[in-house]
Amino acid sequence: MSRIIARKNPVVFKTQAIHVKATPEVLCYTPVGNPLSFSEMQALRQPIQIDDPDNFELTVANLGVSVDLTLHWQGRSFHVLVRQERPDHGDNVLKLISGYVPAHELRIPMLTVMTEIAEELLLETERGWLQGCYQGTWLPTPYAETLPLYEKLNFELTPHSGATRPVLCRELHLIERPRAYVHLPTNSLQLVYQMRIDLPDRCRKLTALHADEYLDNHGQLIASIDYRRPELFLVEIENGRPNGQLFSLEQGELVNRRPKHLWLSEALAPQRGWIIDQPRSPWPDGLERL
Template sequence: MPRTLIRKDPSSFKTLQLFVEASPEGLVYQSLGMPLNFAQMLEKRKPVTVADSQRFAVELANLGVSVRLTLSWQGREYWILVRQRRADRGDVVLKLISGYVPAHELNLPLLTAIQEVAEECLLETPEGWLSGRFGDTWLPTPYQSSLRYRETAHFSLSPLSGAARPVQCGNLKLLERPRAYVHLPTASLQLVYDLRLDLPKETRQLSLLHVDEHLEDGQLIARLNRARPDLFLIPLDQGRPTAELLTLKQGQLSPASTRGLWLAESFAPQEGWLVREERIRWKDWMAQTQKSPT
């Protein structure tokens, strides 16, 4: 039976629209207008058109972040994906860990990204749940009141190689060099951080579970459902994704079906700074990865 971990008031979330200027050399974004609450932001996420994929200026609804998280486990590396039922788009996809960037973190989206890891990706061991660190920064433990986090062991996040083209918030260059794209169907700017997750050496019988939030009766409810862990691994071979999809429970990897599977738009082809698709079929993405570098 799903376990409710926390309840939050969505009215506390505020973000800002963006003005984005892109060129072949880089992309610059800055905030625009008055703060928007969650409902107002969703209302702004309507399709936009851009004529030139490399050079343009456009107003967008919001900034989003994703984390392409690489897990090192027993000598192999895996990408971590989560399953999401997207009510606003009427579909179910596997996606990267991701979230909306609030107004006060628009100039530090990496902070939002690592907080999303703490909220969406739960690592359970027989001794308790693992908290994490990014460099000298402790990740939040958002479910402290419901789950027992270990005090003597934690996982570590570290940046992997960044994208080639720089991204700036105003005059501030984002040092971790996230990949950036404008998602035309939702009028949003998306930043994808490439991070690595290293476990404590003594980790055993590891289980990976996903916690997602759903809006119910005006509240955001975060639930943990052990019957549907909703967190998946794609094994890598020399850094490239393979055609397998796995789950990890109590240290045991099990295959998951990819039949009829869709991936979110961050896996779809990118043209210049633009992504035009809402989603991509697993089999089409696999064919695409065989042709081009990841």
């Protein structure tokens, strides 16, 4: 049975369209136009075509971020994926932790990454929930009222590696060097950050959960967790590559998971130049691109 951990009125989301100029060496983006509501943004997310994947200039509907998060636990390493049911696509995908970038963070999208990790990745110990810290900055604690923190311990979030081609917002290089691609089916610019999460050694009965959000019949935004369906999956890394084994982490034990009829999200589909033209990636082929 799921447990509600937050109930609130939806935050008024505003963003902007994104002008993108790409060359084989660099991609530069600039927020343009009037603020867009969530519904206005969605209306612009229609399929587009690009003739040259290395050289183009266009305006896309929005900026999104994802984080390829590597978790280390008891001497083993894992990629972190979450499950998303997509009724509009008729599928289930395992995806990277991700989110839309609001207008006030378009120039510093790393702030959105930190918020998404805090909202989607929940780590429970026998003495409370872990807060994260990124290079001396505490991550938000959106569920502190219902999920009390373990004040003496926290997890550390650090940059893992970066893309070779630079991405700029106007004239400023983005920190942590994310990978960038324009997703043609959704007319959006996407940034993928590679990060590492290190857990404290003293957490022996750790459980990793994913917070799911939905709108109820009264228009309130509900966040919930379900211990019977953690919906957060760990893909083990062996010899530097994912081996296809999926686990959940429950009470300090790695539990083998075998979800059915899975796909991977488009972030793990083949990329040509600066574009990805597929709506999703087959399982397990896309794991090769983690």
